[in-house]
Amino acid sequence: MDVQTETGCPTTVTARGPSTQAVHGGTRHLNPYHAVVPPIVQTATYAFRDTADLIAFQEARQWGEAGGRVDYGRYGNPTVAALEAKVAALEGAEAAAAFATGMGAVTAILFAMLRSGAHVILTEDCYRRTRQFVLQFLRRFGVEATVVPIGDYEALEAAIRPTTRLIFTETPTNPYLRVVDLERLAEIARRHRIRTVVDSTFATPVNLRPLELGIDLVVHSATKYLAGHNDVMAGVVAGPAELIAGLREMQAMLGAVLQPHAAYLVLRGLKTLALRVARQNENGMRVAEFLAAHPRVRRVWYPGLPSHPDHAVARRMMRGFGGVVTFEVDADLQGTARFIDALQIPYIAPSLGGVESLVEQPALMSYYEMDPEDRATIGIKDNLVRLSLGIEDPDDLIADLEQALARIG
Incomplete structure (x- = not known):
């Protein structure tokens, strides 16, 4: 696990407990202005020192070497990045992306991973708005879906088609708190080369870490346990850096970005x-x-x-x-x-x-x-x-x- 030293350089330490991770995971000991808490960077746009600085940024961005620097708020924010780093640390993920809401995160995943003619499998008892989005909205764009009984892994495997691209599930589910055997689901998906996504809002990274069980992406409505105070809306997705990068591209087009003050509130909630x-x-x-x-x-x-x-x-x-x-x-x-x-x-x-x-x-x-x-x-x-x-x-x-x-x- 990489953390930041006082000089800002990463160092490797042994695994830490959930409370230590919640407070210190993904953060630096040296924040701007020597602040203990990552500051709220309240800006919609970013300036350049001169034309040479702009050209250097454009060249670096073209080659994927901008180091997190952006020119506009839809593409990133330092306070939001601090939240993303902490969630990635809590989930044991390479990267994370924060969204304006949990549904913003879910819809970005589905748009990024599915196209016309693709097939997606949902387990029943998923969040009703997720089901509605897949079964009603995406159907208009030629995406087919099958809903299988939760816990019936034979039915799940039987539902797989040559066009199946994604299995989306939730655990525990709402409202009956059904728990999916994620190791078994991940094994089925790997054999058929299908991506897996788990909505783990009810579990939190404290009770369950789906990525460790072979799942590709984990999504949370951060409005719930992660923020924890019924005062802010947010969503977050964690997983491999390559998949998260694709989600950021989709987010930049859809615009479901998290505002810096909201990110600060989720960061504050995460510490406890x-x-x-x-x-x-x-x-x-x-x-x-x-x-x-x-x-x-x-x-x-x-x-x-x-x-x-x-x-x-x-x-x-x-x-x-x-x-x-x-x-x-x-x-x-x-x-x-x-x-x-x-x-x-x-x-x-x-x-x-x-x-x-x-x-x-x-x-x-x-x-x-x-x-x-x-x-x-x-x-x-x-x-x-x-x-x-x-x-x-x-x-x-x-x-x-x-x-x-x-x-x-």
């Missing part, structure tokens, strides 16, 4: 990533065990529970099981809404991964426009609840759940 995720892992396990034993809860979906269909895979691959717990209460649509309204700690809100606990009833939040029959076909029941746990004290969270469950009538 390992500490926050450790508490959220603890809260997730405690709450899942409580709910699994409660008479007013029909079923709990949490990879840390032996009852979860992917528990064995999660135990083998993951360092922790995350802070999201999905469960079904013993109630109808209205009774589930009463339960959620009775909760006093979580905010009723979409998203996840922040220090504050958030709760949603997917039938009324993410899938409100669908009628009950259509929701049922994709597994979204009226009594389903997704609880994203923050860093509150676990005893308080459990007491709040207990009093709210008592109000289901």
